[in-house]
Amino acid sequence: MASERTLVLVGGGHSHVQVLRGFGERPEPGVRLTLVSRDLQAPYSGMLPGFIAGHYRFGECHIDLHPLATFAGATLIHDEVTGIDRAAKRLRLRNGAPLPYDLLSLDIGSTPKAEDVPGAAEHAIAVKPVDRLAERWARLVEEVRAAAAPPTLVLVGGGPAGVEMILAMQHRFRTLLGDPPERQPRFALVTRGGLLERHNRFVRAAFRRVLARRNVAVHEDAAVERVEAGCLHIANGRRITFDTALWAVQAGAAPWLAGTGLDLDAGGFVIVEETLRSTNDPCVFAAGDVASMQGHPREKAGVIAVRHGPPLAANLRRALAGEPLRPFVPQSQWLALISTGDRHAVASRGWLYAEGNWVWRVKDGIDRRFMRRFQELPPQTG
Incomplete structure (x- = not known):
């Protein structure tokens, strides 16, 4: 044997x-x-x-x-x-x-390649590894709630992960803090190139509309050269100030x-x-x-x-x-279902584009079916 x-x-x-x-x-x-x-x-x-x-x-x-x-x-x-x-x-x-x-x-x-940008590892919160995200998010929620004035939250990364994350945060704080709008944190998205560069123009336009409607400032073609406490230094000499920065760039x-x-x-x-x-x-x-x-x-x-x-x-x-x-x-190529923070999503594949609450329901159904395979295990025999 x-x-x-x-x-x-x-x-x-x-x-x-x-x-x-x-x-x-x-x-x-x-x-x-x-x-x-x-x-x-x-x-x-x-x-x-x-x-x-x-x-x-x-x-x-x-x-x-x-x-x-x-x-x-x-x-x-x-x-x-x-x-x-x-x-x-x-x-x-x-x-x-x-x-x-x-x-x-x-x-x-x-893990995010924060070490490629001086100061990023010290002054920004990495979105990845995702297995530590829940803990980091809980701390951030408490910090925002305790802030004397609405803080500015900046997220670096214009791919699907970054776009989904900033819209999810914006939706959550709107739910947690309620009206009036001046109580809400200010949000900005910073990306080295264009927003959602790997996706078609209809998808990019849809997210530009959503981000504008949610008062999320978008800085495209804004490569971050270094990060200091409270400030992103952009390649063209611009500065973007923040209270909290999150890092969602290409991973290493x-x-x-x-x-x-x-x-x-x-x-x-x-x-x-x-x-x-x-x-x-x-x-x-x-x-x-x-x-x-x-x-x-x-x-x-x-x-x-x-x-x-x-x-x-x-x-x-x-x-x-x-x-x-x-x-x-x-x-x-594959079908990407990109959520907009609320129970709404955009479907993207090649030149395919669709959006609506129904897209989010499709995504939700796919995700829940995947999870059930590992959360509802069959009984063992023998």
Whole structure:
């Protein structure tokens, strides 16, 4: 009989929760499964703007990893990986002993590249990693409520995440603080290029209308050169003052990956083949934001991480069985459903555009169905 093999999953991201669910439904004989996660409540990024806006409770948009790991028959280690000894096939943990593996999969998300802009890490609140967002948001709500005068909140980042976040915040504070309007915080959105550059002109126009209607100042073509306490310095010499700044720009990779010897792209992300396996280590896989598929660049989006889940699970099984892996390439365009803070959303794909409360209801239904797969686990037998 073959000896037991150890599969270690690092991170409870959108791809790994699907691996856990799949291994729970169909256990792999002779495989010891371990999950290492810094946080025990895994957020679903698609519902976080709704959580900020007040449409969802914490438990509705977070996956409790403990029952999911139990369902999968996995050992859950509440710790953070700080490095990989690939020669010895061991993970270095912040608080524990080295952890051996036979097969390793990384799904640890990304973090904003605040260090690229002097002062950003010290004077701005990072929107990512999203698993810390609920805590940061609760503190910000209390600070705004306690402020003697309405503060100015500035968000840096003009992609879907930034636009959804600032509109969600604006909606939530309008609900919390009520009228008159002068009690409300002032909001500004700052983006290096144009607003929602990857989306068609109808989508961009729709959000410009919404932002104008909500009195959110939009500063396009405003590259931030440095951040000081209370002030963004823009490349053209302008200054934008703030009481609180949030950072939602293009994400970077975990710094410890640089010391692993894995092939990494310019952003520090793990380069993988179409099979989601590392290009220079057959024992390491990566999915979600931390993965960069060779020859198929994609933006860092939750929908990509979700779609990595099933092929990752299938190829991990094949690798454990010594079978050939199968390629998977995520589509280059997908339907984006971008919320406007209230129960309203805009649909975008290529030149497709639609908006309305019905779009939000479609998005809400899709998101809730995804979450139910991990919150309503089937009973275990045997």
